[in-house]
Amino acid sequence: MRTLNVALGERSYPIHIGPSLLERADLILPHLKTRRVAIVTNDVVGPLYLARLQQALQSQGVDVASVVLPDGEANKDWPTLNLIFDALLGGRCERSTTLIALGGGVVGDMGGFAAACYQRGMPFIQIPTTLLAQVDSSVGGKTAINHPLGKNMIGAFYQPKLVLADTGVLDTLPPRELAAGVAEVIKYGLIRDLPFLEWLEANLDALLVRDPEALAFAIERSCANKAEVVVADETEQGERALLNLGHTFGHAIETGMGYGQWLHGEAVAAGTMMAAELSRRLGWLTDADVVRAETLFLRAGLPVHGPVLGVERYLELMSHDKKVEAGRLRLVLLRELGRALMWGEASEGDISAAIEARCR
Numbered sequence: 001m002r003t004l005n006v007a008l009g010e011r012s013y014p015i016h017i018g019p020s021l022l023e024r025a026d027l028i029l030p031h032l033k034t035r036r037v038a039i040v041t042n043d044v045v046g047p048l049y050l051a052r053l054q055q056a057l058q059s060q061g062v063d064v065a066s067v068v069l070p071d072g073e074a075n076k077d078w079p080t081l082n083l084i085f086d087a088l089l090g091g092r093c094e095r096s097t098t099l100i101a102l103g104g105g106v107v108g109d110m111g112g113f114a115a116a117c118y119q120r121g122m123p124f125i126q127i128p129t130t131l132l133a134q135v136d137s138s139v140g141g142k143t144a145i146n147h148p149l150g151k152n153m154i155g156a157f158y159q160p161k162l163v164l165a166d167t168g169v170l171d172t173l174p175p176r177e178l179a180a181g182v183a184e185v186i187k188y189g190l191i192r193d194l195p196f197l198e199w200l201e202a203n204l205d206a207l208l209v210r211d212p213e214a215l216a217f218a219i220e221r222s223c224a225n226k227a228e229v230v231v232a233d234e235t236e237q238g239e240r241a242l243l244n245l246g247h248t249f250g251h252a253i254e255t256g257m258g259y260g261q262w263l264h265g266e267a268v269a270a271g272t273m274m275a276a277e278l279s280r281r282l283g284w285l286t287d288a289d290v291v292r293a294e295t296l297f298l299r300a301g302l303p304v305h306g307p308v309l310g311v312e313r314y315l316e317l318m319s320h321d322k323k324v325e326a327g328r329l330r331l332v333l334l335r336e337l338g339r340a341l342m343w344g345e346a347s348e349g350d351i352s353a354a355i356e357a358r359c360r
């Protein structure tokens with residue numbers, strides 16, 4: 001097992017990464033306030049893993065309630081969030097009960113948001129079951145639901161008490177979902193970790209066939225990168241926004257296509273290529289740099305072009321981005337491979353041209 005620490009003072013928490021952690025109630029117990037938990041999962045992950053976690057906890061005398069949500073990004077919304085509150089209230093959960101989110105990023109984001117709101121805040125634990133959730137969404141405390149006008153528009157910063165990433169559960173993850181997680185892994189290399197990007201170029205095939213060592217290394221390195229950024233800028237006043245590479249374009253794709261049509265990681269891959277193309281137009285990336293990024297995404301089976309929504313529609317959707325300040329679009333771009341920056345000076349013409357060049 002590998003362990004990292006997210007050092008946020010009294011809100012610090014460990015991230016444990018390794019096989020067979022679902023059964024490790026001993027890792028969970030020290031983080032419970034009382035011996036009561038409410039597990040939030042969905043109708044895909046629940047049948048696979050809920051019983052294992054439930055039994056491990058019950059065998060240690062923990063009282064376990066659970067709620068099984070309908071699967072999918074299209075359900076990351078108010079009505080589904082309310083199902084969590086209904087279950088918490090119906091089950092007489094207390095403020096001291098710990099909510100455990102068992103699932104991918106959708107369950108983690110919604111479970112975390114419910115925990116932030118329920119009785120104004122109950123403790124919560126992330127047990128991420130997708131690669132994307134293990135490398136990104138379970139760490140850092142961004143929680144949210146979507147709105148028809150934009151991704152993650154209603155939410156809160158709310159840190160978990162513990163992240164338990166059982167790498168064994170990735171065995172059942174569909175290949176398309178694994179690839180979506182790889183998009184966020186590549187992101188860390190592009191924004192701040194060139195040696196990791198080089199490692200990915202050498203080891204991507206091992207990662208895609210789920211070699212346990214490659215997976216554990218990629219998860220640990222991704223979480224280490226994310227934890228460093230979160231510790232430096234927990235509520236995204238500055239540096240944390242760099243974790244948004246490709247997301248302004250990507251969120252426009254997800255919202256514009258209808259939530260769930262494009263996976264988040266797929267939209268991030270195509271969006272990152274739009275950001276790379278704009279960076280090339282600004283003279284920061286070379287043609288060869290763009291090809292390097294594109295090659296990695298293509299090898300992972302990820303899209304490197306967005307859908308044809310029309311440039312005007314992209315710009316309209318992007319105008320809702322959370323990084324917009326005083327009406328000005330600010331984008332995360334690449335000054336070079338391994339170094340991202342926030343840029344608010346790109347002209348609409350250049351942004352439009354980059355989108356156009358990367359739509360198909």
Ligand SMILES: NC(=O)c1ccc[n+]([C@@H]2O[C@H](COP(=O)([O-])OP(=O)(O)OC[C@H]3O[C@@H](n4cnc5c(N)ncnc54)[C@H](O)[C@@H]3O)[C@@H](O)[C@H]2O)c1
Nearest residue numbers: 044104105106107129130132133136137142169172173264
């Ligand atoms: N909070 C953050 O910092 C952050 C970061 C990145 C992404 N996100 C959010 O995360 C979401 C995407 O997360 P995701 O890619 O995990 O999608 P997801 O949660 O929809 O999971 C993908 C699919 O895999 C299924 N699944 C999960 N674990 C499985 C397993 N072990 N075996 C088989 N199937 C399994 C799910 O039920 C779902 O059908 C988006 O809503 C995105 O906005 C949040």
Ligand SMILES: O=C(O)C(=O)C[C@@H](O)[C@H](O)[C@H](O)COP(=O)(O)O
Nearest residue numbers: 136140142151152240243244247322
């Ligand atoms: O943790 C962050 O900060 C990120 O930006 C991680 C992203 O991968 C993630 O998709 C996040 O939810 C996007 O944030 P948002 O603030 O643009 O919704």
Ligand SMILES: [Zn+2]
Nearest residue numbers: 184247264268
């Ligand atoms: Zn993301």
